Amino acid sequence: MSSPTDPHAQVQELRRQLQSLLDAAKANERKLDRFDALERRLIAVGSMEELVNLLLVDCRADFGLDAAELWLLDPDGELQRALPALPMVRAPRLLDSHAALKELFGGVRTARLVGPGHDEALVAKAFGAGTLVRSAALLPLIRQGVLIGSLHFGACDPERYDAYSGTKFLDRLSAIAAIAIESMLNRERLRRAGMTDGLTGVHNRRYFDHRSLIEFSQAVRHRYPLACLFLDIDHFKAINDSHGHPTGDEVLRQVGGLIQRSLRTGDLAARYGGEEFVVLLPRTDLAGAREVAERIRQMVEEAPFVTPEGGTVSATLSAGLAMLPADATSFADLLNAADRALYEAKRAGRNRTVADDLVPAGS
């Protein structure tokens, strides 16, 4: 048996301590490498869905987590409108107010490590009632001093995250995730602004020119009917002249909204020029297209358009309707036919729908 002063035993003990320090250093280095790799990927992501998948799916696998959640503040419903179109394996939870974030973080603006005991209610809030998560890191996502969301990493192991562990890596990760999210949102906003008419909120001419070519080639290839409507507000100059330009703008904005709300998913509405809108209706026959045009025309005729001063004005519009001709060689053939029909509607007295009389495809 060796005595406490046995030099051999002391060396053994020192070796053991050294080995355990080396192991800890190696584990830390691996952790640092994982965080470093994640940060690099966060900075390089190219789309919102890639970013969400990285935070919710890849992080979970890379860090051996049992759960990961992302909450994003979305008071204007901007993300709610944008996200369904994105191919995401898991979607973030969208919050319409700060209330839920306040419950998690109160006034704290750094990572919060929560485990069994008095934090159980917080874990249930962060991962949902009945969760198997027993300890978690709740990371506030902050941009320019404002809480914009939170990222939650959870483990079934109650000791994975404890209140005494350091949060330096996690704080750094949440700061970088917040920057990546904000820059992705800005990029999305810019992308949409480039496709949308600023006054009416419907698509702009540039986007229409691009999409119409796709719709045209799809309709030709798959041999389905494609209808086109030109909608032009009647005597719009007179509305501007008698009520002022701001009222004219407001009428345009509301007509844009009425048109948009009258369409199905897959239909396309755009502001074509000043007071002229164009609508494309794929897989719609002449009767269906006439019904849509008439519905919009009647809604405009009946609508009291609210002016910026709080009064109301009325307006009407004329609609020209055409079906993609069976022998069409370009999309311009369809546009020209709808434009001709619109001219006829104006000539015949306005506030009406006129269909171009060429023999349409698929009718």
Ligand SMILES: Nc1nc2c(ncn2[C@@H]2O[C@H](COP(=O)(O)OP(=O)(O)OP(=O)(O)O)[C@@H](O)[C@H]2O)c(=O)[nH]1
């Ligand atoms: N307020 C407002 N007016 C616009 C805008 N763009 C175009 N306009 C005006 O729309 C008017 C269009 O007038 P016209 O092309 O003569 O047509 P109209 O008065 O609607 O007559 P018809 O189409 O023949 O029924 C012009 O006075 C333009 O200045 C806009 O963004 N806002």
